[in-house]
Amino acid sequence: MSGAPARSAGRRLTLAKGVRFTCRGCGDCCRDWPVALTPAEVARYRARDWAPLLGPDPGGPGEDVVYEAPAHGGAPGHFLRRRPDGTCLFLDADARCRIHATYGEADKPLTCRLYPFGFVDVEGRDRPACGAAFTCSSVAAGDGAPITQRRRELDLLREELVAVRPPAVRPGPFTFDRRRSYAPADVELVLDLVAAELEDAGRPFPERILAATHFLTLLTSSSLPTLGGETPRKLVASFAAGVRDQARRGLLRAPVRAPPLPERLLLRQLLALAARRDPVTLHGAGELRRAPRRLGNLLSGLAFLAGDGSWRPVARDRRVSVGRVRREAPPIDPASPEADGALTRYFVAHLTARTTLAPWFAVPEVLAGLGLLLRQYPLILLFARGACLARGGARVERDDLAAALRQADWSFGHMPWTRGPIGRVRARLLERVDRALAHVPWAAERPRGAAAAGAAP
Numbered sequence: 459m460s461g462a463p464a465r466s467a468g469r470r471l472t473l474a475k476g477v478r479f480t481c482r483g484c485g486d487c488c489r490d491w492p493v494a495l496t497p498a499e500v501a502r503y504r505a506r507d508w509a510p511l512l513g514p515d516p517g518g519p520g521e522d523v524v525y526e527a528p529a530h531g532g533a534p535g536h537f538l539r540r541r542p543d544g545t546c547l548f549l550d551a552d553a554r555c556r557i558h559a560t561y562g563e564a565d566k567p568l569t570c571r572l573y574p575f576g577f578v579d580v581e582g583r584d585r586p587a588c589g590a591a592f593t594c595s596s597v598a599a600g601d602g603a604p605i606t607q608r609r610r611e612l613d614l615l616r617e618e619l620v621a622v623r624p625p626a627v628r629p630g631p632f633t634f635d636r637r638r639s640y641a642p643a644d645v646e647l648v649l650d651l652v653a654a655e656l657e658d659a660g661r662p663f664p665e666r667i668l669a670a671t672h673f674l675t676l677l678t679s680s681s682l683p684t685l686g687g688e689t690p691r692k693l694v695a696s697f698a699a700g701v702r703d704q705a706r707r708g709l710l711r712a713p714v715r716a717p718p719l720p721e722r723l724l725l726r727q728l729l730a731l732a733a734r735r736d737p738v739t740l741h742g743a744g745e746l747r748r749a750p751r752r753l754g755n756l757l758s759g760l761a762f763l764a765g766d767g768s769w770r771p772v773a774r775d776r777r778v779s780v781g782r783v784r785r786e787a788p789p790i791d792p793a794s795p796e797a798d799g800a801l802t803r804y805f806v807a808h809l810t811a812r813t814t815l816a817p818w819f820a821v822p823e824v825l826a827g828l829g830l831l832l833r834q835y836p837l838i839l840l841f842a843r844g845a846c847l848a849r850g851g852a853r854v855e856r857d858d859l860a861a862a863l864r865q866a867d868w869s870f871g872h873m874p875w876t877r878g879p880i881g882r883v884r885a886r887l888l889e890r891v892d893r894a895l896a897h898v899p900w901a902a903e904r905p906r907g908a909a910a911a912g913a914a915p
């Protein structure tokens with residue numbers, strides 16, 4: 459991280475709240491992701507004789523360490539070669555980067571030096587937001603140093619990135635829901651109020667997220683045509699304060715009835731996508747090599763839709779199925795200190811990093827995007843129980859929750875759930891943000907009589 463060129467920092471970043479990171483040297487990011495290269499890196503790496511470093515590895519003498527494949531958006535890009543098992547060519551047996559060890563950190567691809575950080579520019583705001591991927595084991599565990607200690611490095615990395623790829627900005631106004639659009643600054647006000655609600659550690663997480671969903675529901679039903687100007691802003695802030703007060707006095711209730719079938723099907727689709735992610739070895743592969751995986755995805759998706767389906771939790775060796783997790787894994791209390799900490803970290807970081815406003819975030823409607831984010835809540839609970847079951851644990855621990863955050867974040871925002879005719883149906887479902895909470899008992903608790911009857915979801 460420290461090898462970025464020393465230039466003036468320019469516009470300072472707004473750092474996502476609560477994010478901590480210290481590289482653990484696990485090498486997972488060198489196994490899980492394609493490494494995109496800048497044109498300068500392609501030229502530099504191609505000009506170098508790698509034989510002394512790589513020896514008999516593929517990509518050694520005479521072989522190109524760079525390959526071409528469609529990058530994000532379909533345009534051709536250049537990437538660092540990988541071994542057949544998907545690991546980067548430069549990862550050594552001790553999970554160390556050989557480029558870093560030999561040529562210094564600054565010589566590593568920018569993609570590697572950036573990970574796990576990302577930047578989001580929002581129209582009208584002169585300080586880009588900086589967040590971090592929860593797919594990183596350190597970010598997910600939340601046990602590293604606060605990223606506020608890296609401000610200078612992040613500013614410089616951002617400058618380096620902008621020099622090779624000008625930032626994209628999603629143009630405003632943003633579609634808020636089916637009936638209205640809001641200016642970016644107004645949407646940011648809403649995100650800040652939701653984040654403030656979820657961040658308030660004086661109350662248990664379930665109470666805070668209940669208040670946050672009620673606030674969004676109230677805002678949606680208010681039909682305010684704009685949030686610009688002092689009066690609407692005060693009104694919106696008073697919605698948030700009023701809902702918080704109601705939650706404090708115990709007047710709000712989480713949904714107790716099972717969600718309707720379309721909503722259940724939607725959650726299972728979200729679950730299937732997060733549970734089964736394409737391996738990095740398929741990056742740049744042709745249609746023929748992808749065909750078996752596509753078939754597998756289809757069958758797996760059908761199994762999840764039917765109410766079961768299996769996956770291998772992140773950082774675990776054993777596979778688990780939805781049915782077994784629900785019946786056999788220890789239940790999880792979202793108000794426990796471990797769960798509260800992990801959930802708060804995840805949601806507040808995404809809201810303050812403005813993830814749902816990023817140009818790459820594939821659900822452009824703001825409320826549906828927030829509905830998607832809130833549905834991560836039951837998924838995280840189920841994934842944490844799955845990680846616990848896969849290690850044979852008797853209680854869901856912090857490490858299970860970290861594994862769950864990594865799993866949930868794999869696919870978050872990457873799928874255009876609201877596009878096309880079926881997407882319009884999904885958008886309507888996602889706009890019902892309160893329904894996200896209706897899945898929590900299903901995800902967190904054992905079904906009644908599960909031990910005896912092996913109840914299915």
Ligand code: SF4
Nearest residue numbers: 488546548549555570
């Ligand atoms: S170049 Fe180094 S840091 Fe980047 S993926 Fe390869 S081994 Fe990891």
